[in-house]
Amino acid sequence: MTGPLSIFDKPNSYIGKSVPRPDARRLSEGRGRFVDDKQLPRMVHAAFLRSPYAHATIAGLDVAEARSMPGVVAVYTGADLADHIEPYVGVLSHLAGLRSAPQHPLAVDRVRWQGEPVVMVIAKSRAAAEDAVETIMPDYEELPALTDPETALAADAPRLHAAFDSNLAWERTVDVGDVKAAFARDDVTIVERRFRFGRHTGVTLEARAALAEYDPAEDRLTFHYSGQAPHMMQYIFAKHLGLPEENVRVVAEDVGGSFGIKIHTYGDEIATAVAAKLLKRPVKFVADRNESFVTDIHARDHVVDGRMAVTKDGKIAALDFDDVTGIGPYSMYPRTSAIEANQVLNLTGAPYEIENYRARARVVFQNKNMMCQYRAVGHPIAMAICDGLLEDAAAAIDMDPVEIRRRNLMGDDTYPRASASGMKLDDLSHQKAIVKLTELMQYDRLRADQASLREKGVHRGIGFCSMVEVTNPSPMFYGIGGAPIASQDGATIRLDAGGAIQIASSVTEQGQGTNTILAQIAAGVFGVDLDRVRIKTGDTDVVPYGGGTWASRGAGIGGEAMLQAAVALKDQVLDVAASILQTTRGNLDIRGGQITDPDGSERMSLSDLARTVYYRGNELPSDLKPELIATRHYRVTDFPFVFTNGAMAAHVEVDTDTGIVRVLDFWAVEDCGRVLNPLLVDEQIRGGVVQGIGGALFEECVYSEDGQMLNASMADYLVPMAAEMPDIHVAHIETPTKTSVLGAKGAGEAGTGGAPAAVLNAVNDALRPLGASIWQMPMTPERILKALGVV
Template sequence: MNDSSEKQSGLSVLDRPNSYIGKTVPRPNLGRLMQGRGQYVSDMVLPRMAHVVFLRSPYAHARILKIDATEAKAMPGVIAVVTGAELAKVITPWVGVLSHLKGLKSAPQHAIATDRACWQGEAVAAIVATGRALAEDAAELVSVDYEELVPVTDMRTALDPETPVIHPELGDNLAFERNLDAGAVDQAFKDSDEVVEAKFVFGRHTGVTLEPRAVLADWNSGEERLTVYLGTQAPHMVQNIAAMHLGLDEAQVRVVCKDVGGSFGIKVHIYADEMATLALSKLLRRPVKFVADRVESFNTDIHARDHVCKARIGVSKNGTINAFEIDDVTGIGPYSMYPRTSAIEANQVINLVGGPYTTQNYRARTRVVFQNKNVTCQYRGVGHPIACSITEGLVDLAAQRIGMDPIEIRRRNLIRDDAYPCGSPSGLKFEALSHHASLDKLIAMMNYDALRAEQAELRKRGIYRGIGIASFIEVTNPSAAFYGVGGARISSQDGVAVRLDATGRVICQTSITEQGQGSESLTAQIVGSVLGVSMGRVRVILGDTDNTPYGGGTWASRGAGIGGEAALQAAKVLRKNILDVAAAILQAKPHDLDIIDNAVVDVQGGQQRIELHELARVVYFRPDTLPPGFQPELMATRHFVPREYPFAFTNGIQASWLEVDTQAGFIKLLKHWVVEDCGTIINPQLVDEQIRGGVVQGLGAALYEHCIYDERGQLTNANMADYLVPMSGEMPDIDVGHIVSPTLDGELGAKGAGEAGTAAAAAAVTNAVNDALSPFNVTVTEIPLTPRVILTALGRI
């Protein structure tokens, strides 16, 4: 801290008597959510509101020959039936590319398909009616003539010459390719005593937010303004995109984000059907609401993962890892998602493989291909679970090959805790990580040796349990390096405005958003701590482009680190301003004053001088009593973006303890541990719960979640009964521990924590399963780890 008054008191915002930073305090917004008084977009109703239902292509790839809506338009309650061509008159298409992903290409995508549907579920017409059920009734009467085209469904053959090209104008089905060759890979493999290879398969899965995507668009023709109520993680991004494609000025678009029923990256995008809803509101000059039903959610919410990666590791008998090499392919659907693109996940896989380890020898290739399935894009943990599963899977295989304990091989190869700053062969820069401290803490938490003894004892009785370890790094606090440098108007900086109101309470507007992570809480905690104001007196406003500073929002584990730092800086300015006012009123020197518990006090002795509500009363109602020429400023705004490092990397390690029923192929999770290092912890409970929630999403990927397409591109399990997500009955208790290495790129020192749980959970489980099955000489490198996968591996079926 460099504030002079605080230097005098010797206290930083972290250890002031009324500091909330580092303390578990309940989130301020829970009451309304628990009482059913939240307001989600799906709850909202506006006067003259109409409902839109989208008629969606039943084919993965088909030409639209003719749409006949005559009968549908005559149905009671139907307001309009709009085709893609008709809607294209009010909204322009887009292409999801970023210039820094060199060579990334995609085709123009329309809000509603105009002449061709490219995946099962792509909208081909919109039916707008006075009610959702009526619109669905009418949708059944819209007849569409399709010419079914050959679908491209298998990513492994998408680049074969005999495979049709989905967008002929692009030349081939290759959206993006990246190659990397660092160090001396061939020599390193040659020097290795053992080279272990494996093929890793990652199923396609999706976010399954409990509230489906929902948007309510209200074009007010009198104001010539569009208000968009949307459950989104990035309001300003949506404002920009909506304005650009609807031919509006950004000032004509307001995006409001109220309560959001789960996001996880699913709601950081703006979807074609949402864009269509905005266009329909403008076209029909009335509010139009779209709420995806669950089947639509599965067919159109972005999917993720779906990678097949051949990989190998070179290791010496002494445990030294000499090199990693991967050859990855992923299928992203027919378009690169706009505006964040669908190449980021593959790019991250290349960036992150081998990340925790010292070896600088690394070769990688990824190919990102088009296919006629739903679009994939950024979902919680982007690339991390894949990179981590590959890396940690290889490390365990190498350890097994040379007969070394999984802990020991990691000890010998994880980057030393005193080696920072340093970099990775893929060009990542690490400021300060704590792999070894994390490993030590994990071993203590899980009582590793005792667990190994228990495992050995049970194995004698035919009970097969396994321990799986997975170290990871996580990208957080992204600077402009993610999107801005590629030309996307997605802000990497965030802003916070703080003001003292006339009753001495604080109102704080922030550009980060809340979807349950605790953005509101952490902002109030920071502001309250810096100002010396009770948290209960700090009100946080977020999610409204008209009423918050401009900024990125809440995604990529950035809310606390970037939005939190902006809040800290804004509150510091306001604090100084308040003390200037107090000094003027009290005829004292600002640096002799402090604010504690909602009152200005003397630094020396702590005697209360003036309460904040009294100070505010003077400023707002009796400014005539202030010294001539003195202008109080009880509102302050600051913005922040990290500048020293493109990303603030965090690290951690996870462990899984589980039992495999080798007769039936079922896996029972018994316990899970996480040690992570997100730097300064603002609210320990919120961090722990982010970790736990993230872990369980990773466990879902490991055991259950899978978008299963058939060879014709039909998603065959697009409902909640057939797409399995983790439920309480099968999930383990999860212990979380922390190491704290603050980032110096900012005063707060906080890094992100939202995706760390997801990053390594599947890797830990897969390694544990392979540990459990090691007596059978079986290795599984495919998720989800279904009973069928296990029984097949064991040769039982």
């Protein structure tokens, strides 16, 4: 052996190994520390009166009876809190022209969606608070509700905000090449479709929750919450409550799922913090499931008119679409509600060679719950538009859907390059992915079986999607927009006296297994057993500054920071060891918690070295000042994002009598760079696919014309169940990103981004011989039967 092996080559490294989550037993035994598990002395509970109307003025509000109810500590209206918190506006400077009205935690004078908080009641128990809420009967004067975004754009539509001349919140157009000329060619076939994407939401296992504690002696707020970005919330509370940032501590300990819905600023959570400061005692708020459905952000709700021109040999000549989306009455703070539409423009057509591309997005205010980033922001829409039109075009020119992709996908050897919209791409493998996918699914056999079954009246379909996933965002995105959203992450690692490794990271854990990945990296660098690594995340008093977990960035950015910190600490340790052992550092390595010679002979343990440093410093040279701790921060440079890519396929059967779609099998080939833990990556992809299938077939926030959500309960909102899910087969290609040493991209959103398009195409593949097609999601049985002309 000539010297130390790299962490990727070491036989005893955990990097690249399928390691189960070390915290699985603790959580499965009910030993988690979620917000609602926490009890503090003198703690009181909050409940909210929420608007039953989508749009109304508040003509009168009498809370005297509520204040007199047993156990009630305080009652606050919007006017009561307005003097204690600075309003907030969800705009970013790099989204030119985006506008939104100032928001208050509780409605002032007018309500603009069903579920908007109007009154906050604080009582000694949640039951007492809810009883008091029921005594409050505001005098509402109902106003016309705008629920359809296209209607809201009409010149004569009522304006949701008097300060604006219309209900248009933001508009952007991308225009590349000569789209008009491409569609005018006489050698192209043109397909046109109107897509409709329903609203849905995250439905996390743990609802949103907050526990705020204010210490007047130190003017200090501690805010425990079920969320994703503690440092962002630290900044927001400091800014809007008038506190020094160092006097705000935000803690996100165990979090029961997020999917993006817990990275935003909610009025009820801010009101909880304000109430704690006013009362000088802890205040807890935990949303019930009905509150979650009408207040947790929603996503999708797009109407898209798209068209594609293809040549006789299957080459895409042009892609053109117009996207209208409703976002609710405000743009969500601080990330804004324009990001999803912006991503649709950026990502549509990204895997393909498209020279002529035009896309327009219009973001519209409406009287529904607010919209913002949810898992795979914009991806399902972007992939469904392009891949839906592509498979439609393939059928129109009688070309196999795999073959038309092969002719249009970017070559794996053509990077770095730009997408149709101008997004900078590198290190992708679309051609390899589609080949591997067809092999994995045994495509030719499936087609033969499909033809045979059609003769027997069984309608099966096969659908594909070639996709990209935005991961590891850099400061070129949020940083230039002025939002308090860190695109870098930090990691601190230290060697304790017992020889264990203590690590702290600014990324957060919500069930993805991020903590496991970080521990694997630290253990891999040090060559110690995984159970010798302890990790802390989610506490602004403890962890280095960073962005938290969102946009599939935990492993790619947080992991790289951990790798750099671990390497720095290992260098310190080996320097100390070389001094103690009177040898050169190049002759030493760490294996199994031992300092070893190149041949593996043990020289001293990590615990012996640490105790020498901490307790017997007299044994060290006077000029050696080891700290046995290192902190490193990492951000992506040169690229706005790091892209993951993949190819997916769905195999479905459509019952033409009932309209029920059954997904028989699903395949996903993913290239997320270096795979750090295959077990956890596969879990992420499968979980994402399930959510994608949910959006394609089941999940929808159904609203009446007057803005009432009609299915705000688990009895009526259909989430996919295990019995309804197919076997999900996952395979990998590894093209490490060159933006980091670790080479890891994200993997958390690919399944959600690509599955809806694959299922849509599979259903249409089944319906096409019957002269039918469907372009609205979710593809419910009623809509399938309508497409077939049965109802």
